[in-house]
Amino acid sequence: xxxxxxxxxxxxxxxxxxxxxxxxxxxxxxxxxxxxxxxxxxxxxxxxxxxxxxxxxxxxxxxxxxxxxxxxxxxxxxxxxxxxxxxxxxxxxxxxxxxxxxxxxxxxxxxxxxxxxxxxxxxxxxxxxxxxxxxxxxxxxxxxxxxxxxxxxxxxxxxxxxxxxxxxxxxxxxxxxxxxxxxxxxxxxxxxxxxxxxxxxxxxxxxxxxxxxxxxxxxxxxxxxxxxxxxxxxxxxxxxxxxxxxxxxxxxxxxxxxxxxxxxxxxxxxxxxxxxxxxxxxxxxxxxxxxxxxx
Ligand SMILES: NC(=O)c1ccc[n+]([C@@H]2O[C@H](COP(=O)([O-])OP(=O)(O)OC[C@H]3O[C@@H](n4cnc5c(N)ncnc54)[C@H](O)[C@@H]3O)[C@@H](O)[C@H]2O)c1
Numbered sequence: 001x002x003x004x005x006x007x008x009x010x011x012x013x014x015x016x017x018x019x020x021x022x023x024x025x026x027x028x029x030x031x032x033x034x035x036x037x038x039x040x041x042x043x044x045x046x047x048x049x050x051x052x053x054x055x056x057x058x059x060x061x062x063x064x065x066x067x068x069x070x071x072x073x074x075x076x077x078x079x080x081x082x083x084x085x086x087x088x089x090x091x092x093x094x095x096x097x098x099x100x101x102x103x104x105x106x107x108x109x110x111x112x113x114x115x116x117x118x119x120x121x122x123x124x125x126x127x128x129x130x131x132x133x134x135x136x137x138x139x140x141x142x143x144x145x146x147x148x149x150x151x152x153x154x155x156x157x158x159x160x161x162x163x164x165x166x167x168x169x170x171x172x173x174x175x176x177x178x179x180x181x182x183x184x185x186x187x188x189x190x191x192x193x194x195x196x197x198x199x200x201x202x203x204x205x206x207x208x209x210x211x212x213x214x215x216x217x218x219x220x221x222x223x224x225x226x227x228x229x230x231x232x233x234x235x236x237x238x239x240x241x242x243x244x245x246x247x248x249x250x251x252x253x254x255x256x257x258x259x260x261x262x263x264x265x266x267x268x269x270x271x272x273x274x275x276x277x278x279x280x281x282x283x284x285x286x287x288x289x290x291x292x293x294x295x
Pocket of ligand 1: 014015016017018019020037038039043094095096097098101105122123124125145146147148
């Protein structure tokens with residue numbers, strides 16, 4: 001397909017952090033022109049560097065070439081000006097997980113883009129329906145939820161808000177199919193959507209079982225990896241996600257539903273209170289590197 005006939009040829013991404021960088025790379029690799037907005041030039045430079053480093057890793061493993069890297073980076077530009085989104089064919093927001101921040105930015109973006117231009121959100125825990133309700137023409141709003149790291153993880157949840165137009169859902173399914181090896185799953189707008197609504201209670205149960213001394217942390221992980229064929233044991237996974245990130249997500253789901261399955265287990269709260277955040281600072285359920293007092 002030539003660039004002129006692909007759907008959503010130009011995509012505006014809001015936020016050049018962990019997810020924004022990965023998502024920009026995925027869209028650029030699929031031939032889209034990508035404009036990424038963040039708050040200052042330093043963050044934009046950091047986002048570009050994240051994409052370049054990720055591609056360098058692919059080159060080192062023989063999965064990409066220097067030409068691929070140049071082509072992908074050539075399709076990504078950074079900006080700090082919302083006005084630069086005027087001509088985009090869709091907007092995907094992936095800024096900090098805070099409803100007020102997202103709403104303020106999306107309201108500003110809505111004054112710049114076309115009245116029918118799809119506005120998509122990568123939120124993990126907020127209600128897409130609520131975000132849509134605060135915008136003009138909410139029928140053009142949907143969730144497009146990538147997993148971390150976006151260039152690697154194949155599942156993409158397409159979240160249908162109560163207001164979302166069905167034609168947009170269909171276009172998004174086609175878009176995800178056009179992103180190489182990604183798998184689109186259309187889901188309802190509920191806390192955690194599909195994957196996290198199952199994952200959060202599972203991880204909470206495992207933390208409680210560890211606290212109950214059912215088995216050691218290592219044995220729990222190995223048992224689930226070998227017994228259920230899971231690629232990564234749950235406690236290793238929690239260290240990778242970040243215990244603070246998991247606490248924030250499960251707390252938000254608990255507040256939205258009052259469902260006890262999402263209630264943060266006491267040990268999780270204690271770990272976070274004690275500054276044990278997982279791989280990011282070398283202190284987690286499975287990671288215990290000596291802390292030299294430098295962080
Ligand atoms: N990290 C994950 O594992 C993960 C996975 C799936 C979805 N998400 C969701 O993706 C979104 C982003 O998460 P992240 O992990 O990339 O966060 P992050 O903190 O790495 O990046 C957020 C970026 O948004 C920018 N930002 C904040 N306010 C802004 C504004 N007003 N204008 C422009 N830029 C602004 C920040 O400067 C930062 O660069 C969140 O909604 C999160 O829930 C995260």
